[in-house]
Structures are given as C-alpha cells and as structure tokens.
Amino acid sequence: MELVSYRYHIIPILGIFSFNLLFSQYDPRFNPFDWITITETGAITSISEGYSYIYFGTEKGGVLRYHIYANEMDISLTMAQGLSSNVIQSVHFDFDTGILWIGTDTGLNYSHMREGGWTHIRKRDIGGRNLKIHQIGSTKNNLWLRSNNQYIKLDHVSGILISIMSFPDEENINWSASFSSERVMLPEPCDNYFMMDGWIYNNGYLIDPHGRDKFITVFYSSRYGDIWLGINDGVILKGDFHMETFYPIHFGLSDLNVSALLKSQDGFWIGGKSTPPQGITFYDHRQHYFKSHEFDININMSPQKIYSVLNVNNEFWFGGSMGILVYNEKKDFWR
Template identity: 30%
Template sequence: MNWQSEKKQRKIFLLVSIMIVTWTVNSQAIIIRSKGTNRQYRQGDWITYTTTRFVRNIALGQEYVYFATTGGITRYNFYSNTWDYPWTVSNGLPDNNIFLVAQDFNTGYLWCTSESSISYLESASRLWFNTFYDEIGLRGDDDISSIGFGNGRVFIVSSNGTWYASDNYSANFSPIDFSQNDDGITWYGAKRKREDAIPHYFMSDGFLFDETQNYIDDLQFRHFPITTWLKDEWQNMWIGTWGLGAGRGNTSTQRLELLKFGLWDVTVDAIAKDDDRFWLGGIQSHEEPSGITNWDMQSDDPQYYEAYLLTGFDTDKVTSIAVDGNTVWLGTLDGLTRFDRGKNIWRTYTVVHNLVDNRISDLAVDDQYLWIGTASGVSKLVKSTVGTDSLSIKHIQFHQLGKRQIFDIDLAENELWVGTEIGLFRYDIEKDHGAYYSSYVDPAARPVYALSLYGDELWYGTDEGVAGFNVKTGKRFDPPARFINDDLEINRILADRAAVWVATNSGVYKYDRDAGRWVNFTIEDGLTSNNVYALYLESDFIWFGTGAGLTKFYWNSPYRID
C-alpha cells in the first residue's frame, strides 16, 4: 500500500479491512533490528505507554514485580505500591510483545524474550542488550520456553527441547548437550515449578473471581482468563490476566485487586489533557470493540470507557478530543459525542441534529462555540444551547467552503483557520465571512493536511512539505524553516516558541528555531512506531500519539543536543 492511499484512508476516513489473527498481539508487533539501548539518550528520555492488560508471565525482582505483556515489561514497585514506567522499544527492546521475563539475582540482570530476540538489562548501566534468535541458531519455527540461572551461567531451553548456555554477564549462547540434574537452576517459564492453585478471592467493582476455572468475570459476563500467577514471601499472590492486566491477591483478607495500568487500546489518534488527566483515543486496526482511556499517570488511576457498553457513546473510532470544563467532546467517525462528567451522561450528535457530516476530523473550542471539522465542511455548535430543546448546530460558510473535506482546524482570537482538500481557508468569526488564502507560492488547489497557529505564525503541511507565514504581514518563511519534502505524509503540526513539531508516517520532525535546522526522530531514537498521529506539548516534554501507543519524550534535556 503506498503512502498516498494510506494518508487518504486516515484523512478521508475510508477504513480498510485488515486481516489480523490476534489483535492484542499483532497490533503492537513493532520489531526492529536494534542491538540495544540508544546511548545518545538517558533512560527515561523516551517512555512509551501502550496496551499492557494482556499478561503472559511474572517475575519477582529485588524491588519490582515484572509482568511480561503484549505492550512491554510493566514494573510494579512493591515497596511504594506504585507503577514505574514500562520497559519497551523506547528503552532499547526490539519488540514490545514480551513472552518471558526473568530476574537473575546473582548479577541483578533482568532478562526477557520476545518474538525475535532474547534481551537483558544490565543492572549498573541500565542499558538493554539484544541477541536475535538467528544469531544463536534458533530456527524460525522455534522459540524460547524457559530461562534458567545457575553455576554462573544462563540457560535457555527452546520449545523443541534444545538447550543453550551463556555466561551470566552476556548473551553469547551456544547449544549444549545437557544431561545433568537441573535442580541447581532457578527456572522461569515452562520449566519453573508450578505454583499451587490460586485460592478463592473476593473482588469489588462487579468482578467475580472463579478459582475453579481460573478466570475473572465482569458485569457483562465476559471471561478474562488468568494466564499466570506467583506468590511472594509476604504471601501476596500476583496474577496476570488476558484482558484485565495485573492483579494482587491478599491471602489474609482474601481480597483480589486489579492494578490497572496502560492504555485500553494501542492506537492514539487524539490527545487532550484536563488538569492531570489525559484523554486518549484512536481508530484501531482491528474489529474488536475498543474504548478510550482517561488516565492520571501520577496517581496510577486509568479509567476506561468502552463505547458499546455505554448508552449514548455510539462509536469508539475517535479522531479528536476537546476538553471544555466539565464536558469532554469526542470527534468520531460516526458523529460528535459529548460526555457530561458531572452527570455521567453520554450523548452523540449526528446529521440528524444538523451536523454537516458524521465523519469528524478535528475539534476546536472557544468560549462560545465548538468548531467541528468534518469530511464535508465545518459545523459550528453553540455551547449555550447544549442540553436545551433548541440545540444549535450550523454549517458555516456553505457557499465558500461547500462540502470540502476538512483535515485540520485551529483558532486564533476571532479567526478560524481551516485546512481543506483545496487549500487554506480563513474564516472571520465576528463577521461570519471567509475566503481561501493563496499566493503565488502556494496554489489554492493543494490539500492542507495539518496546520498550527503560534502567535502571528501559521504553519501548515501539504503533500510537498511544511511551510509557514505571518498571518498579519503575509511574509513567507524561507528555507530552512520552509521544508520541502514530498515524502513526509504529514498528520499533525504543533508550533511553539522553541520548535515546530510535525507528526508524520515516517516519525516526528522537529524544526529547531535557534539552530535553524530540522531533526527527524524515529523508532531508532525512541518512538515505538514511526506512524505518529497526535502531538501534545507539555513544557520540557512532548507526547506523541502513535500507531503503537503513547510516547513521552524529554525533548529539552540539558544533557543532550539533538
């Protein structure tokens, strides 16, 4: 599939049916041939949060309980009872889809296996090192089922029964013929001694634990299998589930609590923030029911909203989010959804309510109006009429805009700027009048896929690259600020005082204003996917919504020059 068709699918909302065997795994199957952590960055400069509620394996460490998930290795600090950030592709792993995790207490190294490699985290340097299966002679139809530690060595056993060994400070594995007693080896995975059966636990929030079948039921009678469990020396029972994440059982009180962490689903097309809570949603590449995430990362308290379980929330295919006081607006592929948090009421507005088109691309909110970019023009919702019998949604500038495809919108004082399929449109809100903006440099017929206002500057992206100008004087920005590149596949732009950020399907581009140059960040730097759909700037950090999760980047680190 070429990039023009891919861009058209996401921008014009023509969803393509994709054959996926198991969405919980394949949706995050980002595999890179990386030998380990990128030493240009410090650990923590790049952090990715993705879907980690599908757990395969558990290991106890000296400070953390580690969970091997389809979205990396999650780490729960059992002293502070808090989650730390997970280990993912952003930190040096070649793959987020983790099968085994193991702790070597002799060296302090943390080991794991993924679809393509065995990796270890060096305890002192906090660097990951990866060895790929083909480098140790493991065939493509085989994988690692067990990891063991003993006698100063690391042992791995494949599913076909082949043994390999290495010293415990590297991953220089060679096949061995092991015929000795392995009682002195501490095993993880298939060869680990089976834990006792899980005792009965009581749960809250409508969950029901069935210890006879080893699954958890929710209020919708959905079964979530328990995939792994492990008891620690304090008599805590740590469990992993397939769909509900990690949990901890207290044998004294017989209570089992779920330890929620991560996103409900993996693709992030929209980011909004309300105080300390992020609102995250997207268009997923699978046909399973999905939802949106509302997460305060400081308090480890994610909340999940599944559309098909909520009356008034018609679809989970979210393209944009705007937070306005106690109201959260969601632009979707099937209308405009409003969530009244005070009353806990969901409501979806469509063409029946005079919306010009149900396929929404972007939202912008001011004191009086909610502006709605759609596949057939721009609608204006009068906020004061919401919740009344006289709800007002109007199609603005019908004759000038017509039913043009709208890709992006942004507000500046009394103006609304619109990126359309045939160029930039400038709308005067007070005068209720607008016109297409063009010059000899930028023909009006060129689609504008993304735009961003900063002060008097307008930056925008077309199929020829990134350009900008001063909206007061009309002065165009010359190269290097003007970036000509017809392979960018631009999704979003965010301009700020220090830099201009461009989200594309080939990573993120940053224009450093002081240095006067463009820098490209990709998976090799710390992104978990090169398909970047959303941007949110927060002081020295910037958040990227990608096709494989939400990535946080410490862009303004004083220790590094990009």
C-alpha cells in the first residue's frame, strides 16, 4: 500500500493511501505534481544528470530527483506523473534534445517536459517482451539501449526503432550510469573523502552507521565535480569535491504497507503492517526529508505492525500488534 497524496488539499489535512489507485496514463485535469506517490525505493539502479536535476532510477520507487542548484531533493517521478511503472531499470537525460528517457520493466518512457506528458513505448515495439534495459545512452543523432547482449538503436526524438545490433555503429555514446552487481571501487581522490554520519568505506566495501554491510550499485561523477553513489538499500551518498566529504540522503518509506498516519507540526509520522515489520518513518513534506526508525537497529523498539499513532504531551504513541511504542522527539528516545 503506497502513500498517495493530493498536494494542495490533502497533505495539509491528513494524507490518503490506497491500493493501486493511480494508473500510468496522465490525467490532463491535473498538473504533473497535483498527485504524488510516496513509497519505498529499493536499490538505486541508474543515475543521469540533466539541466537542473540529478535523476536516480530506483528498484521500486520511480525516479528520484535532486535539484542541483537548490541542493535538495524534490518530488519524485512515479506513476502519479504518468510513468508506466515505478520499477526503473535505467534513466537517461539527453542534453541535445532535452528529453528525459526512462526504461521500466514495461518498456520505455520519454517526455520533453521531463515532469508530465509521458509517451510510452512497449517492449515488443523495440526489442521483444523479454527486453531488459540495462543502460541508456545518446549521441547527437540517435538514442541507444543496452540490453543483455545486444544494442538497440532508436530515433532520439520519437523513440522509433532503427536497428538492433551486437555492437554500436557509433562512437562517443554518452551513457547513463548503470547498475553494477560487482564491487565498485572508488577512484582517487574520492576514495579518501570523509564519510559523514558514521558511514565507512574501505577498498570497495561499505558499512552503514549501524554496522550493516551495504554495497554501491551505481557510481556517477557530475559535470560540476560532485560524486554520486547509489546504494543497494536506496540511500544516496553525495560526494562534495570542495569539502571532500560524502553525506547520506534518505528518501522513501520504511514500510510500504501503510496502516497509520499522523500529521504533526513538523511533518508526518507513518507506520505500516508489512511482514516482517520494517519500521516507522518521519516525513517532512516541506523539505522532502525522510528519517527512518527501523526496528532492527533500535533496541527499545520491538518489531511489530503499527495500527495507530497519537500525539500525547509532546510524545508520539504508536499502537501496534504487540503493544505501545512511545517516542520522545526532543530526546530522540524510544521506550
């Protein structure tokens, strides 16, 4: 159950969640971000850079967007904006045409607006039903897809299939950063950048602040010198080349199956009832900031499904399947 909201009327009041409420066909009665979907992201699968945004393809949560000049996350692109699926295999921005291309598990999506007005191309029209888009690239004349052991050449404006070949017949293709199942080694000098918030990097191995092994799924170096790392749990690490530091960016829900929601002064508290239980999420919708309180790393939080939440004397009380969890926000303490 994804959290779905109508930004101008529902978010300030309560929020709304629904089973399969949104379909991929964009409704012209609404602006692209009148409706938004908030969900879990899964692994980062692809990274591409646009005029104003860094785009991150995700395993489950559509395309995340980081505004380069505002230095903050923005609303993500999902089925609510008209994508055919939230399962993203690759994302690519073409600087020559200004088109954003998104490969999903159902086919290829593209938009000149880069927010709404998506055109969908089915798998069978560009390479067959078993097509998996591992990487998207472009030249001044064509769009390229890398899929399994073949390369697919498309018109870079319409997406019409031109040819399928075993190796590209063009050089200097600008490829998006793609998912890697092998250990990613950071090049010098960013391998010596300081990791903020307790993260540790050592010779290709990554450990989160709670001692859990993570791995880098995507590596990208931007035109301004910043380094972007996509992690297998959906965390994004931004490497600032001026400060020579990496700091984590969290986006998305801890628990997809939303069953409890409370609007506080600072944002939303969101609990769920997935099996096994995952955790409780705080979401600041003004800053697009997420903080996850995970059951497996908080000793005072017994794992359980959450069914209700209440603000009592500046503490948040969560009713669950095994009792009540209480959180003191000022002390950052669970009991």
